[in-house]
Amino acid sequence: MNKKIFEEEINQIDREIELVKRLDSVNNKLHKFNWIFLHPYSQGMDIEILRKLSLEENPEEKILAFYARKFLDLRTTIHFVEGFYKTRPFLKDYISSIRESVILCLQKDFKGAITVLIPVIEGTLRKYLISRKGEQKKHTIDIKELLKAIPILTDEYVERSKNGLKSRHKHSIEANNYLDFNQEKELLKRNRMYFELWMKQLKNYLENNLYLNTKHNEVQDSFNRHLIFHALEDNIEYSFANYLRLFNSLNFLSWAIGLTNDGCSVLSVANEDEVKSLWVDYLNILIASEALTETKSNIHEKDILSFKPYLDKAVINAIKRPEAIIKKGVKLHDFLKK
Incomplete structure (x- = not known):
């Protein structure tokens, strides 16, 4: 048993969990205004800015402005597309569609930008499931089935966290001075909590908004894949705001895939x-x-x-x-x- 290693590691992961809890609290407030998430690439100062905005009366326009400025800082958007999405397994297969959607958005063809980007989310989840569960997942379209990718991603994140622990403390293992079973178990439990806190917001949005099954559920959000592609409603809002919701979803997928696959940098690799x-x-x-x-x-x-x-x-x-x-x-x- 190594108390020093355990305390250092537990303090680090606890700090990260507390940060995500703060983000999660802000995200829950944003949900009222159909702005679902501060994504995992968000900067620390974003939390306080959006927290304050969410407390104002009728803050929707200011919240839109916050996300819009982020997207229209074109260097940042290019780094997301070329420095992250392009390098991520499964997501990179749709890089041409993502680029096309960005161009359409800048041209203010929001309907085109949205309809091009929606299939990228489900396609990425499906490709990931196929890689883990086999070709029988090739024709999966039900969102509940597609979202089974998230628990698998979580398990893989925990396993990589375990390997990372051992890699960082290789010398302690060799000296027979590593963590005991219970210490390691507690640290991995915290790592799971950290990843699940992040993914909760994306899962909620996909399951209860964008991909909600309209046959069996009352729609709270008309920006819904089923309504869009089957033309079941005439009042779909093809807006810049809704495009940004989709783009933020890609940031979640990029982050999650990057943490669970070898060779993915945590920084943009764009030249x-x-x-x-x-x-x-x-x-x-x-x-x-x-x-x-x-x-x-x-x-x-x-x-x-x-x-x-x-x-x-x-x-x-x-x-x-x-x-x-x-x-x-x-x-x-x-x-x-x-």
Whole structure:
């Protein structure tokens, strides 16, 4: 029995559990406003910001702004896609769909962005189940079956935690001065608690909102896969807000898969030169999108969201001139039509 190792390890995991409990508490408040999660890649300061917002009267717009600014910090979004999703087993198989959805979102085609991204979530879970349970899971579509991936991920996380303990304290094992059975059991119990606290929010969202079985349950959230793909409702909200909910779900899957599979870095592995190049490309799409907002509004006969309230002032200043050039070209085209 090694009391020193046990106390060091237990203090570390307890600190992490307390952090997730704080996050979980904020997530539960956000649930009232259909904002389901601070995801595992969230920064510590995000907790306090969203906690304060959730206590305000009618905070929905401010909560949307918080998530919108995160997404429209395009370097960060590129790092998620190219530095995490692209490297994760199962999720990386859908990288072209994820990229397409981001482009569609920046173009404010939220319906297209959403319908492209929804299958990525269930497809990733299904591929993971197939890898663990065999080809009989190939045609699984029921959400309760797909969510059986989460307990398997949890068991694998605990097993990797056990291996990590032994790897960190290899010399203590060799000196016959490692943890005893009960110490190791208690530490692994805490590791399981940590992972389950995180995954609880994703499971709740997929099971009770996005993939809720509408045949047997009353729908609380019309943003639902069954309603969307079977056109059972006319009032589906294809919005930037709902797209961000899906994107946050990918962050959960990326994090969970990364912790349970070999060769996955906990940091973004995207090359900075590639990120810079892609940032220019995505920014060009955003500029064109902003320039065509009025044109799209005319076609759709409704107001189209502007991203400007969620952009950094430096970015707004940088896009003014190219946006004006595109708008001028559009006005010339309108003149030629007369």
